[in-house]
Amino acid sequence: MSEVDVPESHPRYESLLTRHRIETGVEKGITSQQGLIAQGRGEAFDYLLGERTIESADRAERVGAAHLLLADHPVLSVNGNVAALVPGEVVELAAVTGADLEVNLFNRTEQRIEAIADHLREHGANEVKGLTADARIPGLDHERAKVDADGIYNADTVVVPLEDGDRAEALGEMGKTEIVIDLNPLSRSAQVAAVPIIDNVLRAVPNMTAHARSLQDTPADALQQIVDDFDPAQALGAAEEAIRSGELE
Amino acid sequence: MSEVDVPESHPRYESLLTRHRIETGVEKGITSQQGLIAQGRGEAFDYLLGERTIESADRAERVGAAHLLLADHPVLSVNGNVAALVPGEVVELAAVTGADLEVNLFNRTEQRIEAIADHLREHGANEVKGLTADARIPGLDHERAKVDADGIYNADTVVVPLEDGDRAEALGEMGKTEIVIDLNPLSRSAQVAAVPIIDNVLRAVPNMTAHARSLQDTPADALQQIVDDFDPAQALGAAEEAIRSGELE
Numbered sequence: 001m002s003e004v005d006v007p008e009s010h011p012r013y014e015s016l017l018t019r020h021r022i023e024t025g026v027e028k029g030i031t032s033q034q035g036l037i038a039q040g041r042g043e044a045f046d047y048l049l050g051e052r053t054i055e056s057a058d059r060a061e062r063v064g065a066a067h068l069l070l071a072d073h074p075v076l077s078v079n080g081n082v083a084a085l086v087p088g089e090v091v092e093l094a095a096v097t098g099a100d101l102e103v104n105l106f107n108r109t110e111q112r113i114e115a116i117a118d119h120l121r122e123h124g125a126n127e128v129k130g131l132t133a134d135a136r137i138p139g140l141d142h143e144r145a146k147v148d149a150d151g152i153y154n155a156d157t158v159v160v161p162l163e164d165g166d167r168a169e170a171l172g173e174m175g176k177t178e179i180v181i182d183l184n185p186l187s188r189s190a191q192v193a194a195v196p197i198i199d200n201v202l203r204a205v206p207n208m209t210a211h212a213r214s215l216q217d218t219p220a221d222a223l224q225q226i227v228d229d230f231d232p233a234q235a236l237g238a239a240e241e242a243i244r245s246g247e248l249e
Numbered sequence: 250m251s252e253v254d255v256p257e258s259h260p261r262y263e264s265l266l267t268r269h270r271i272e273t274g275v276e277k278g279i280t281s282q283q284g285l286i287a288q289g290r291g292e293a294f295d296y297l298l299g300e301r302t303i304e305s306a307d308r309a310e311r312v313g314a315a316h317l318l319l320a321d322h323p324v325l326s327v328n329g330n331v332a333a334l335v336p337g338e339v340v341e342l343a344a345v346t347g348a349d350l351e352v353n354l355f356n357r358t359e360q361r362i363e364a365i366a367d368h369l370r371e372h373g374a375n376e377v378k379g380l381t382a383d384a385r386i387p388g389l390d391h392e393r394a395k396v397d398a399d400g401i402y403n404a405d406t407v408v409v410p411l412e413d414g415d416r417a418e419a420l421g422e423m424g425k426t427e428i429v430i431d432l433n434p435l436s437r438s439a440q441v442a443a444v445p446i447i448d449n450v451l452r453a454v455p456n457m458t459a460h461a462r463s464l465q466d467t468p469a470d471a472l473q474q475i476v477d478d479f480d481p482a483q484a485l486g487a488a489e490e491a492i493r494s495g496e497l498e
Binding site for chain 1: 271272276282285286287288289290291292293294296297433493494
């Protein structure tokens with residue numbers, strides 16, 4: 001039995017787990033009102049995708065894992081929904097790939113950042129960045145621009161799950177390799193990403209970890225080949241095609 | 250200037266108005282956590298539809314208006330999201346068609362019902378049903394089954410915007426003519442409706458009122474012809490087609 005008292009084989013396991021984690025997020029002050037609405041938007045796109053990791057998303061997750069292993073300074077950006085939905089899973093991905101975890105919120109309050117950092121620590125995180133906020137992303141308004149100098153600001157590769165478009169664009173303009181997880185293939189975040197992953201974070205993050213584990217002893221030139229062979233436009237096209245032509249029932 | 254301090258011609262007027270009304274709904278205890286997630290799901294489908302009333306939806310809204318004018322006892326069912334999003338608009342539709350307003354919630358608490366009834370009264374409602382709860386819809390569990398005997402229970406025609414599938418199905422089995430407003434053409438509610446309206450409530454409800462006004466002096470046999478000519482499967486098919494083939498940007 002799991003966190004939600006149903007076996008993982010239960011047909012509605014993922015949906016029940018999601019609901020349970022979102023409720024916990026609300027109770028702990030992690031999930032915002034806007035976060036709940038964003039969750040619903042994601043659910044609709046996931047429904048259209050068939051609530052599965054499509055083949056092109058699995059490939060993108062492997063490429064994302066290769067990027068993280070190649071990076072000098074990878075950072076996983078964590079917002080309220082990511083913290084609520086996949087707290088243990090992002091901690092594990094960070095551990096396997098040597099990435100930092102940095103809390104970064106659309107509606108930034110010190111209280112929410114602290115709540116999220118606590119939640120990640122309860123799920124095994126040692127260090128959580130995002131509280132220093134001693135650097136700024138150029139081109140964004142004050143609150144949205146805040147990052148840690150030794151975190152996202154100096155990262156070469158960032159995973160930004162469920163990120164808003166402006167911020168994804170500004171990070172791209174800083175020359176960072178961006179891995180975006182988003183269920184809408186036509187969102188601006190997905191469009192500007194080096195690696196757009198069109199999948200539910202609940203499936204995408206553990207799958208990236210599994211890929212990172214299996215790629216861990218792969219030489220750098222072979223990892224580089226995986227990265228170079230990837231075509232983001234093709235991944236976005238395949239996801240759009242899946243949404244448009246999939247069986248909806 | 251309007252409720253949200255931008256002119257109605259503003260390109261993001263509808264989105265800003267929606268956000269403002271949802272925030273008010275949360276402040277007043279009208280909008281639930283599940284309601285916020287449902288709002289997000291609707292937004293995603295509306296985005297795919299192009300955030301417009303497609304032609305087949307406009308036709309369905311006209312048919313819905315004709316049904317309400319023909320009915321002996323029409324009732325508009327109001328849940329938390331409907332009350333938050335279109336409080337004045339449902340009061341107006343009820344007034345123009347002689348329908349009752351009845352509050353009916355998925356997560357029923359006396360406090361939320363009272364808050365919603367108050368909100369509707371502030372928007373001009375005289376009588377709001379749903380507080381007596383002296384009858385039960387067969388086939389539903391206790392809390393979900395509660396309705397007013399002189400309201401939904403005895404209605405011949407019901408408008409159920411944003412309704413859950415079980416309830417929509419149970420109302421259909423009672424022999425009522427159901428007019429469902431839902432942005433997902435493949436939701437069970439839309440599938441079981443006599444008149445599925447695949448549109449945003451913010452556009453659908455005022456448009457039904459406009460149609461009701463223009464049909465007000467139409468003889469009953471002509472209204473009946475409008476109703477008889479309608480094919481719900483065709484309306485659902487057109488909406489699905491719009492979602493699948495529309496320009497997403």
